[in-house]
Amino acid sequence: MQRNWDLKGIMLIWWTIATALKMVAGQIRYSIPEEMEEGSFVGNAAKDLGLDLRELSARGVRIISKGRTQYFALDLKNGYLYINEKIDREQLCGHVIPCLLNIEILADGTAKLYAVEIEIQDINDNAPSFLNKEILLKCSETTVPGTRFILPKAQDPDVGINSLQSYHLSANKHFALDVQTGKDGLKHAKLILAKSLDREEQAGHHLVLTAADGGDPVRSSTVQIRVIVLDANDNAPVFTETVYKVDVPENVAEGTIVLVISATDQDQGTYSEIxxxxxxxxxxxxxxxxxxxxxxxxxxxxxxxxEESELYEIEVQAEDGGGLTALSKLILQVINVNDNIPEISISSFVNSIKEDSPVGTLIALLKVEDRDSGEHGQVVCSIPNNLPFQFNRSFGSYYSLKTDKTLDREQVSEYNITITVTDKGTPPLSTIKNITLQISDINDNPPIFDQTSYSGYVTENIPLRTSIFSITATDSDCDQNAKVTYSLMEGRILEIPLSSYISINPETGVIYALQSFDYEQFKELQIQVKAEDGGYPPLSSNVTVTLFIVDQNDNAPQILYPSLPTDGSTGVELAPRSSEPGYLVTKVVAVDADSGQNAWLSYHLLGTKDSGLFTVGLHTGEIRTARSFLDKDIVKQNLVIVVKDNGQPSLSSTATLTVMIADTVSEMVSGLSSLSAPADTEANLTLYLVIAVAVVSCLFFVFIIVLLVLKLHKWKDSTLFESSDANFHAVPTSQFLGIDGVRAFLQSNSQEVFLTTDSGKSQYKFPSTRCSDALTNTQTSAQQDFFLLSDDSDNKDQILVQVSL
Structure with a gap:
C-alpha cells in the first residue's frame, strides 16, 4: 500500500512539473496522467495564454474540442482548465505514443483561437490478459524433445514499462518456456518440449502460464495450458501460403468472406483432419x-x-487430428473508401446584423472536417454565388463567413445561407448546413407618397368635420422606422391660417374640413402635407395636395340693370309709339356669382298688361317690341322680368320695368301723371309736373328758334368745324330718369330729351319718330348738338336737350 502511495506522489510531482511546459508557435502544452478524477486541475490556461480574467465572460471564451466527448472544461472565474470527464488513455490512443489531445480555446468577441495540446501519460491500470482462459495443446508421444509450441500472446493495452514484460511457466519436468523479443519490442512465448512424453505414463499435463507487466506495482494474469498426449503423428499440416495478403474495403458489409485459408496433411484418418x-x-x-x-x-x-486502423496482422494455426500444427500469417490491408461525409460545426455565429454593417463583417466561424484520409478527406466549401457573402478558409480547418457587399434590408430582410461542403472522394460526399441571417433595419428610407402630387374636388358648403381627401405614404423600413405620421405644413388662405380651414389625421392621412368652403371666395386650395417616419433621426417627405372647390348653386342672379331703387322711385323706360317691331326698348343686365352652368342665365317675361306687346331675349335680356303700337295700347306698360340660373335647383331674381309709350310730350306727361307714387309726395309731384309741362311748352318754341339760328350759324362756319380738333361725345345710350321717386334707365334714341325731377325741378326727354336702330346713320350721328337750358345757373336741376339733324 505504501508503495502505491509513493508511486502516486511521484506521478503527481511529475505531472505538476509537466503542466508548466509550453509549446512554441502560440501553443501551450500540459501533461497529465490518465484516469484523473473529474474536476482535477490541469493548468492555468488564462495565465498561460495571457488572457485577462475580467474579459473571459465578456469575450465569450469557450473550449472547442474534437470529438463528441468534452474531456476538459474552462472555469471562466479563475481561468483554470479542469478535467470534465475521466480519460482512458488506452481507449483514446491505444498503443500510440505519445497520446495527445488537442483543444482550441475560442474568444468569440475577438475571433481569436488558442491551441492547447494535452499529453495523456499512461499509468499501469491494465494487467496483461489472454484471449482464452485455457490453451489446449495436443502433442504426440513421438514428438522429439526440443519441439516448440507457439503460445498465444497476452494483450496489455498499456504502453512502455507498463506493458507486457515477461512470461513465467509453472514448474514441471517435461516442458520449458522460451521467451523472445521481436523487432517490434513485443515478447513472444513458446513452449519447448524438454523431455519425451509417454502417453501411457501420463496422458495429459496441466501447466500455468503467467504474463506480467513492468509497472509498479506489477500486474499479471494467468492462463491454463492443457497438454494432451496423442499417439504418433508423423506429418504436420502445411499451409498453401506462408503469408496471406488481402485488401479489404473499409465499407465491406458484415458477413462478407474476405479470405479462405487452406492447409493440407499427408496423414490419413483423424490425423489428416485439420x-x-x-x-x-x-x-x-x-x-x-x-x-x-x-x-x-x-x-x-x-x-x-x-481511419482507426489501416492494417491487421493475424497469425493462424492449422492443427491436424494428431496434434501437429502449422502456422501462417494473415495481412489484411484496409482500403480507404470515401465513407465519411464532411462534418460542419459552428464555432461562432451572429444571427442578426445591421444593414449598414461594413463590408467584411464576420458572420460565422465554422469548422469543417472529414474523417477520411487522403483525397477523400479533402473538402471544397461553397455558398451560392448570388449571395452578398464570401466563405473562405481562415486557418486550419476553420472557415469564416463574411459580408462581401453592402446589405439592404428593404431588398432582402433575411438570408438563408446554404453552406455546401463536398469532399474529393469517389463518389464525392457532401454535407449541407443552412444558416439563417436576419438583417436588422436602420432608418435609411424616408416615407414615399404613392403619387408625386394629389388633386381632388371638394364641394363648397360641406358640413364641418367632413372627410374631403385621403393621402397615403409608405416607408420601406420596418417597425418604428416605418411608422408614418402626417402633418400639415404652414400656409395661409385669404390671410387666414390654413389650419383654420382643414386638419389631417396624423395616423391615417385623412384630411378633414374644419369649416365650409365658399367657391366665390377661392377656387382652389393648395396644401403641403408632410409625412415623417418614427426613426431616429426621423426622415420625411412632402407632397402638394390641390383641392379644387366645386361650385354649388348657392347664389341667385344679381340684377345690375335696372338697379334696385334707393329712393322709392320706379324705373321708367320710354318707347316711341311709332316704334317698329323689334325695337330695342332696354336691356336687363344680370350676373351670377356662381360658375359653370350655375351661372348660365336665362331671361323670361313674367307679366305685362298687354301680352304679346314685348319680348325678352332668352339669353341676352334685351326687351324689344313684338309688334307695332296701336292707339288702343295704354301708355304705361309694367313688365316683370325673371332672371333664372341653370343650377339644380334653379335660383332666380325679378326686375320690374315701366315702359311709357308716347310720341308727344303731352302724351308722355299724361302717362307719367298716372304713375303711382307714395301717398306723402303725390300732391307735390302733381304740382311739379304741371309747372314743368308749362315751362317746357314755352321753352319748346324758344328752343326751335334758337336751334334754327344755331344751325344757320354752324352752316356758315362748317369749314372751321371740319378743321377743328374738337371732339363731341355722344350721350350714353342709357340715362337714369327718376320720376315720382322711381328710378329708370332710359334707352337713347337718335333724338333724346332727358327729364329728371328732383325737389320740384324736371328734366324731359323727347323721343323722335325714328327708332334706335337709326342711330347708325352717319349723317345723323355727325350732326349732334347739345344745349343745356336752366332756370338758374346755380340750380342743380337742369333740362338737357339733344337734337340730331
Whole structure:
C-alpha cells in the first residue's frame, strides 16, 4: 500500500512539473496522467495564454474540442482548465505514443483561437490478459524433445514499462518456456518440449502460464495450458501460403468472406483432419474478423474503419487430428473508401446584423472536417454565388463567413445561407448546413407618397368635420422606422391660417374640413402635407395636395340693370309709339356669382298688361317690341322680368320695368301723371309736373328758334368745324330718369330729351319718330348738338336737350 502511495506522489510531482511546459508557435502544452478524477486541475490556461480574467465572460471564451466527448472544461472565474470527464488513455490512443489531445480555446468577441495540446501519460491500470482462459495443446508421444509450441500472446493495452514484460511457466519436468523479443519490442512465448512424453505414463499435463507487466506495482494474469498426449503423428499440416495478403474495403458489409485459408496433411484418418484457429490476434481484430475452424473462411463481423486502423496482422494455426500444427500469417490491408461525409460545426455565429454593417463583417466561424484520409478527406466549401457573402478558409480547418457587399434590408430582410461542403472522394460526399441571417433595419428610407402630387374636388358648403381627401405614404423600413405620421405644413388662405380651414389625421392621412368652403371666395386650395417616419433621426417627405372647390348653386342672379331703387322711385323706360317691331326698348343686365352652368342665365317675361306687346331675349335680356303700337295700347306698360340660373335647383331674381309709350310730350306727361307714387309726395309731384309741362311748352318754341339760328350759324362756319380738333361725345345710350321717386334707365334714341325731377325741378326727354336702330346713320350721328337750358345757373336741376339733324 505504501508503495502505491509513493508511486502516486511521484506521478503527481511529475505531472505538476509537466503542466508548466509550453509549446512554441502560440501553443501551450500540459501533461497529465490518465484516469484523473473529474474536476482535477490541469493548468492555468488564462495565465498561460495571457488572457485577462475580467474579459473571459465578456469575450465569450469557450473550449472547442474534437470529438463528441468534452474531456476538459474552462472555469471562466479563475481561468483554470479542469478535467470534465475521466480519460482512458488506452481507449483514446491505444498503443500510440505519445497520446495527445488537442483543444482550441475560442474568444468569440475577438475571433481569436488558442491551441492547447494535452499529453495523456499512461499509468499501469491494465494487467496483461489472454484471449482464452485455457490453451489446449495436443502433442504426440513421438514428438522429439526440443519441439516448440507457439503460445498465444497476452494483450496489455498499456504502453512502455507498463506493458507486457515477461512470461513465467509453472514448474514441471517435461516442458520449458522460451521467451523472445521481436523487432517490434513485443515478447513472444513458446513452449519447448524438454523431455519425451509417454502417453501411457501420463496422458495429459496441466501447466500455468503467467504474463506480467513492468509497472509498479506489477500486474499479471494467468492462463491454463492443457497438454494432451496423442499417439504418433508423423506429418504436420502445411499451409498453401506462408503469408496471406488481402485488401479489404473499409465499407465491406458484415458477413462478407474476405479470405479462405487452406492447409493440407499427408496423414490419413483423424490425423489428416485439420482445424483452423487464430493464434495471435488483437482484441479489436477479434471483434472484426471471424475464422471458420472447419472451412478456413475468414469473414467480417464488425465495422472496418480505415481511419482507426489501416492494417491487421493475424497469425493462424492449422492443427491436424494428431496434434501437429502449422502456422501462417494473415495481412489484411484496409482500403480507404470515401465513407465519411464532411462534418460542419459552428464555432461562432451572429444571427442578426445591421444593414449598414461594413463590408467584411464576420458572420460565422465554422469548422469543417472529414474523417477520411487522403483525397477523400479533402473538402471544397461553397455558398451560392448570388449571395452578398464570401466563405473562405481562415486557418486550419476553420472557415469564416463574411459580408462581401453592402446589405439592404428593404431588398432582402433575411438570408438563408446554404453552406455546401463536398469532399474529393469517389463518389464525392457532401454535407449541407443552412444558416439563417436576419438583417436588422436602420432608418435609411424616408416615407414615399404613392403619387408625386394629389388633386381632388371638394364641394363648397360641406358640413364641418367632413372627410374631403385621403393621402397615403409608405416607408420601406420596418417597425418604428416605418411608422408614418402626417402633418400639415404652414400656409395661409385669404390671410387666414390654413389650419383654420382643414386638419389631417396624423395616423391615417385623412384630411378633414374644419369649416365650409365658399367657391366665390377661392377656387382652389393648395396644401403641403408632410409625412415623417418614427426613426431616429426621423426622415420625411412632402407632397402638394390641390383641392379644387366645386361650385354649388348657392347664389341667385344679381340684377345690375335696372338697379334696385334707393329712393322709392320706379324705373321708367320710354318707347316711341311709332316704334317698329323689334325695337330695342332696354336691356336687363344680370350676373351670377356662381360658375359653370350655375351661372348660365336665362331671361323670361313674367307679366305685362298687354301680352304679346314685348319680348325678352332668352339669353341676352334685351326687351324689344313684338309688334307695332296701336292707339288702343295704354301708355304705361309694367313688365316683370325673371332672371333664372341653370343650377339644380334653379335660383332666380325679378326686375320690374315701366315702359311709357308716347310720341308727344303731352302724351308722355299724361302717362307719367298716372304713375303711382307714395301717398306723402303725390300732391307735390302733381304740382311739379304741371309747372314743368308749362315751362317746357314755352321753352319748346324758344328752343326751335334758337336751334334754327344755331344751325344757320354752324352752316356758315362748317369749314372751321371740319378743321377743328374738337371732339363731341355722344350721350350714353342709357340715362337714369327718376320720376315720382322711381328710378329708370332710359334707352337713347337718335333724338333724346332727358327729364329728371328732383325737389320740384324736371328734366324731359323727347323721343323722335325714328327708332334706335337709326342711330347708325352717319349723317345723323355727325350732326349732334347739345344745349343745356336752366332756370338758374346755380340750380342743380337742369333740362338737357339733344337734337340730331
Amino acid at each position: 482445424t483452423y484457429s487464430f493464434i495471435e490476434i488483437t482484441e479489436k481484430a477479434s471483434k472484426i474478423f471471424q475464422l471458420n475452424s472447419k472451412t478456413g473462411e475468414i469473414s467480417v463481423i464488425g465495422n472496418l474503419d480505415f
